[in-house]
Structure formats: structure tokens, C-alpha cells
Amino acid sequence: MSKRLNRQVQLAARPEGLPKPADWAITEEPVSEPGPEEVLVKVRYISVDPAMRGWMNDRPSYVPVLGLGAVMRALTVGEVVASNSGAHRVGDWVAGLDGVQDYAISDGSQYMKIDTGLAPPQTYLNTLGIAGLTAYCGLLEVGQFQAGNTALVSGAAGSVGAHVGQIAKLKGGRAVGIAGGPEKCAYLIDELGFDAAIDYKKENLYKSLGRACPDGIDLFFDNVGGDTLNTGLAFINVGARVVICGAISQYNETRSFQGPSNYIRLLMRSSRMEGFIYFDFRDKWPGMLKDLATWRAEGKIVCREDITEGPVDIFPDTLLRLFSGENFGKLMIKLPE
Ligand SMILES: NC(=O)c1ccc[n+]([C@@H]2O[C@H](COP(=O)([O-])OP(=O)(O)OC[C@H]3O[C@@H](n4cnc5c(N)ncnc54)[C@H](OP(=O)(O)O)[C@@H]3O)[C@@H](O)[C@H]2O)c1
CATH class of the missing domain: 3.40.50.720 (NAD(P)-binding Rossmann-like Domain)
Incomplete structure (x- = not known):
């Protein structure tokens, strides 16, 4: 049995106006082992996005409504730490939608492999994301x-x-x-x-x-x-x-x-x-990412990063920084290793 623990930030209530502490629940449970054809990813960076506020509502949107008790949806970058899938090896870095939690188990089909030699991992939530x-x-x-x-x-x-x-x-x-x-x-x-x-x-x-x-x-x-x-x-x-x-x-x-x-x-x-x-333009992303990577490598595109380091518990307060204008650059959380 794994000794790893997974902390999750779950949506506990639908906010009225700015989200408040009672709109969130933080849980902790042991991480299971991945099943056949599954991968276990350690989330390393969480993207904190204004759209998250809309995802908390019970209204029709471009993504399914998030249920109460569900882990908060979030774009993430993480590292494969266990794998029973031929498509992902331990040590691979992936970008995905693993949510505000430390670990995620899935069949891995949602992941985009990222090249951390080309750019630091968090860049895939910023210029290359x-x-x-x-x-x-x-x-x-x-x-x-x-x-x-x-x-x-x-x-x-x-x-x-x-x-x-x-x-x-x-x-x-x-x-x-x-x-x-x-x-x-x-x-x-x-x-x-x-x-x-x-x-x-x-x-x-x-x-x-x-x-x-x-x-x-x-x-x-x-x-x-x-x-x-x-x-x-x-x-x-x-x-x-x-x-x-x-x-x-x-x-x-x-x-x-x-x-x-x-x-x-x-x-x-x-x-x-x-x-x-x-x-909407997913089919064109490969060409766009090539351009963005070139411009970034040539120094023609820069973007500040605003990275807060800490456990998932800091997510509720970090999210609010977007709405006060306190963030300066791409807002992300870096989780402890
Ligand atoms: N359509 C899409 O596919 C898509 C994808 C990603 C993001 N978005 C949208 O793009 C926008 C920017 O997202 P981002 O990730 O780049 O966030 P961001 O601009 O890095 O952070 C949010 C900024 O919005 C400004 N702001 C907050 N409340 C405001 C208000 N009441 N009036 C005016 N400005 C306010 C603040 O800057 P100041 O200090 O300058 O006020 C704050 O720093 C958001 O509306 C987001 O929903 C859309």
C-alpha cells in the first residue's frame, strides 16, 4: 500500500459573489496504486485561472457543471510517478486537467507530453499553454x-x-x-x-x-x-x-x-x-505551439510568472488574487515535491 497522501480542494458550495472559505472543503486520503493501463501523476504546478469562477456555477457552460463534492477543476502540469500504461513512463512530464490536488490516477489519455528540455514545466501553463x-x-x-x-x-x-x-x-x-x-x-x-x-x-x-x-x-x-x-x-x-x-x-x-x-x-x-x-482551435495548436516556442526562444515573447508555493490549501486565497488585481503575471501554485 502506498504511503502517499492526496490532499484535494473540493467544491463544497456554490458561491454568491466572491468565493468564500465555506465554499471549499479540503480532504486528505491515501493514494491508491494505478490499475491496469493507468498512470499515477504527481501534480507539480496548478494553473489559477479566472475561468475557475465560472466553473463553480451551476449554469450551462462550455464544460460540464462541476458537482458539489468534486475536486476543483484546474489545468495542471505534473510528473508520472507510477505507470501501467505503455503510453507513459515514470519520469515523463505531462500537462492535463488534474484539478486542485496532489495526485491523480487516470488512463492518461487526456495528457499532453511536455518537453522540459525546451522550457521549464510551468511554461506549459503560460506561453506554451x-x-x-x-x-x-x-x-x-x-x-x-x-x-x-x-x-x-x-x-x-x-x-x-x-x-x-x-x-x-x-x-x-x-x-x-x-x-x-x-x-x-x-x-x-x-x-x-x-x-x-x-x-x-x-x-x-x-x-x-x-x-x-x-x-x-x-x-x-x-x-x-x-x-x-x-x-x-x-x-x-x-x-x-x-x-x-x-x-x-x-x-x-x-x-x-x-x-x-x-x-x-x-x-x-x-x-x-x-x-x-x-x-475551439485544438486542431491548430501544434502549429501555434511551434510559433510560440520559437518566439519565446528568440526572446520575442516574455511573460511574468506569479508563482505561490505551498500545499493545495492555499488555493482558495490564491484564486482571489485574480479578482483584486493582486497577481502580476501568470498565476500558478507550485506544490511541494
Ligand atoms: N476564451 C478563452 O479561451 C480564455 C482562456 C483563458 C483566459 N480567458 C480570459 O482571459 C482573461 C484574462 O485571463 P488571465 O488568465 O490572463 O488573467 P490575468 O489577466 O492574469 O489576471 C486577472 C487580471 O484581471 C484584472 N481584473 C480583475 N478584476 C478586474 C475588474 N473588475 N476590472 C478590470 N480588470 C480586472 C486584474 O488586472 P488589473 O490589475 O490590470 O486590474 C487581474 O490581475 C479572463 O477574462 C479569462 O477569463 C479566456
Whole structure:
């Protein structure tokens, strides 16, 4: 019998507004041995994502509703520590959806093998994972960004936004970012190469957008929703693409999502607004990952990591950092070995 113990963070209740401690249960039980054709993975990094808030609701979504008592869904990177499967060897590193727990047993079919020689393991939750892929899919596939275009990016200092701005620059465009606070705005300009940054916490967004986008916006990559989406719509050019990636300002709303009253600009500017989930482009990921790995190796794409180290117990508090803007870079938890 294995002496390993598995701690799990389970969803105990559906939150109203911001998740609170009572919405979680933390359990511990011995880890079983993997059965025939199964693998046992030690989770090493947990991706902490705004979408997790939506996964806690009992509403139709792009993923099945998470049951009460289920382990919290999370993207993970881990190491195979026992295997009865021909497809996975002990010592292999894999990216998957193992959830907020120390160990996971499965048939291994969900895993993507990762090359830790190419990049450190946590990069597969950042540039070579959800953040880089989401930016690539939204900007280039959905948004059809072209050289000479101006992109407006909200949530620009976050993990997705940081990649969007840098890819827009790589493709010969202009990038204007919206972020909270002077430190994040300086990061946009000095480290990521954005052309302009707007501190939405201090500035009047409408006035600052007028100054930063004198020729309007060809692509609006929106991560925030609410007033930010509405204000950005006022500046779109003819033929603009408004890419709905997320709406973090709305995820903890106890009332219904706030829609944009400026939607009529889509008609006036013969434009379109389109949402997407990065899984939609799964077939194209191999080519995208090749590009992202090349850009990363050439130093053309960087993204801060915000890694908190500790047991799974720190997950509830870590998640809240996304909604206060306390995270600076791709938020992850590194579990003890
Ligand atoms: N469609 C997809 O497939 C897909 C995939 C991944 C992520 N997403 C979406 O992409 C967005 C960014 O995700 P991420 O992982 O890169 O997170 P992140 O941007 O690294 O972190 C969240 C940031 O959002 C900002 N924020 C929080 N509350 C806000 C509010 N009320 N108003 C304005 N800004 C607020 C904060 O930055 P400031 O300090 O600047 O306020 C915070 O640091 C999210 O909406 C997420 O749901 C979509």
C-alpha cells in the first residue's frame, strides 16, 4: 500500500459573489496504486485561472457543471510517478486537467507530453499553454489581426493580455493596453513593448482612449467586459473585430452580466464581435505551439510568472488574487515535491 497522501480542494458550495472559505472543503486520503493501463501523476504546478469562477456555477457552460463534492477543476502540469500504461513512463512530464490536488490516477489519455528540455514545466501553463494559445487563437484566428492594425487589449498586464500585445507587435501592428496601476502600465511599455498603456484605475478611460488611439481601433481584445467593453466599442473602426475572450469584471456579479449599450457601433462601423474558447482551435495548436516556442526562444515573447508555493490549501486565497488585481503575471501554485 502506498504511503502517499492526496490532499484535494473540493467544491463544497456554490458561491454568491466572491468565493468564500465555506465554499471549499479540503480532504486528505491515501493514494491508491494505478490499475491496469493507468498512470499515477504527481501534480507539480496548478494553473489559477479566472475561468475557475465560472466553473463553480451551476449554469450551462462550455464544460460540464462541476458537482458539489468534486475536486476543483484546474489545468495542471505534473510528473508520472507510477505507470501501467505503455503510453507513459515514470519520469515523463505531462500537462492535463488534474484539478486542485496532489495526485491523480487516470488512463492518461487526456495528457499532453511536455518537453522540459525546451522550457521549464510551468511554461506549459503560460506561453506554451493556456495563456499563449488563447492570445494566438483570439488575435490571429478569431480577430484576423493584420500588419498596420491597432489592437486595444484590456486586462493587458495579465497572462493572456501580455501575449496578445506582444504578438500584435510581432505581426507589425500597434498595441494599446489597459491595466490597473502604474507598475503594470510600466511593464506593458518597458518589458512587453506596447505602444501605449492606460491605467484604468486612475485615468478617464474614454479620454485616454481618444488620446492613445487617434486613428481608432481595428481589433479590440477584451478580457474585462462591463464598462471597459462598452467604452472601447466607442472607438472601433469600420471592419473592426471585437474579440470576446473574457469578462473578468463580471464573474463575481450577483446580478446578470452587464451588456454593452454601445453595441450599435457594430452596425455603424460594419464590424463584428465574436467570442471564442481556445479549445475551439485544438486542431491548430501544434502549429501555434511551434510559433510560440520559437518566439519565446528568440526572446520575442516574455511573460511574468506569479508563482505561490505551498500545499493545495492555499488555493482558495490564491484564486482571489485574480479578482483584486493582486497577481502580476501568470498565476500558478507550485506544490511541494
Ligand atoms: N476564451 C478563452 O479561451 C480564455 C482562456 C483563458 C483566459 N480567458 C480570459 O482571459 C482573461 C484574462 O485571463 P488571465 O488568465 O490572463 O488573467 P490575468 O489577466 O492574469 O489576471 C486577472 C487580471 O484581471 C484584472 N481584473 C480583475 N478584476 C478586474 C475588474 N473588475 N476590472 C478590470 N480588470 C480586472 C486584474 O488586472 P488589473 O490589475 O490590470 O486590474 C487581474 O490581475 C479572463 O477574462 C479569462 O477569463 C479566456
